[in-house]
Amino acid sequence: MQILKMGQVGGGIGAFIGEVHRKAARMDGGIRLTAGAFDVNPQNSLKQGKILGVDKKRVYKTYTEMIEKELALPVEERIDFVAVCTPNHTHFPIAKAFLEAGFNVMCEKPMTLTVEEAEELKIISKASKKIFGLMHNYTAYPMVKLAKDMIKQGDLGKIRKIVVQYPQGWLYQNIEKTGQMQASWRTDPKTSGAAGCMGDIGTHAANLAEYITGLKMTQVLSDLTAFVKGRKLDDDGNVLLRFTKGAKGILHASQISVGEENNLAIWIYGEEKGIHWHQEHPNYLHVISQTAPEQIWKRGNPYVAEKSEAAARCTRIPNGHPEAFLEAFANNYCNFADTIRAKNERRKATDLEKDFPGIEAGVRGMKFIRAVVDSSKNGNVWTKI
Secondary structure, eight states: OOOEEEEEEEOOTTOHHHHHHHHHHTTTSSEEEEEEEOOSSHHHHHHHHHHHTOOGGGBOSSHHHHHHHHHTSOGGGSOSEEEEESOGGGHHHHHHHHHHTTOEEEEOSSOOSSHHHHHHHHHHHHHHTOOEEEOOGGGGSHHHHHHHHHHHTTTTOSEEEEEEEEEOOTTSSOGGGGTOHHHHHHTOHHHHOSOSHIIIIIHHHHHHHHHHHOOOEEEEEEEEEOOSTTOOSOSEEEEEEEEGGGOEEEEEEESOOTTOOSOOEEEEEESSOEEEEETTSTTEEEEEOSSSOOEEEETTOHHHHHHOHHHHHTOOSOTTSOOOHHHHHHHHHHHHHHHHHHHHTTSOOOTTTTOSOOHHHHHHHHHHHHHHHHHHHTTSOOEEO
């Protein structure tokens, strides 16, 4: 297996998601962190590079210096891809610059700050002929893959209703005023974009609903609120959904739901059966019907592998051992990396290898954000995506 060389922008000292990316990327031994511009402060970037054991010559002051100096290296020594792990407002210029320079890109979500940027990045990505991945990690849990395959195989019948939630409670107070780093940029329109809660976690819920069902949202009717006094962006939202093929749905996301931790969950009801999955209990998929007892499918068992090759591919350890958040990130990295390897080997990547969110998911996410924001601002009206 070709060991891919990873560069990273962001993920400096104290950053949460950047460290998650690093841990997940190296989990299966096929990716090695080789270079980085870890912080906007060059000294902090150097400190982080030293902590991570990155060659000082490959720790850069800026991402533009990183591109310039990596391109100056022999092809076989350059990074194979970059992971963009910075606040939302910087995703577009960084991803654009690396794609145009000829590097593959893995980007945190949401992909850009606006729909216009997303559509431009789609054009740039296509022209570059490089691999672009978007880190919607919740699509990569084994039991999510199983749910997708059950629906694809017709087990539920025609899908009628989708209910998806993502309540958290960590922003129930104005902690951004205390200088809390994660809260500060997420609640600032300049760095977060047009939406707060809906851009941060509502997009995860929307992406999960479309990924599992294979349906696309066509219209939304939303009611967004900033409950905390002085907050400029929404910290709570309730959305009615219309999907292709006549399905209807409800999405609610909140960061002021006191006592909630990370309660992403989804219920999908077809003409014959229903399923539900809960991120805080990720190794179980519940299958329900009117004519039989509830079934609980458990990750890692042979019957799961027989039903879903994708779920089996995403399972590392035997049944009964918890497998969750970091492994889901790693699953997307595995598929992303295998797709790069396939291109390097001049072969067509398989459908299983290509099973990770990409540029299309990024554009969909930005269109979802714009639609829910517009719907709420215009008096809670149905708005097309």
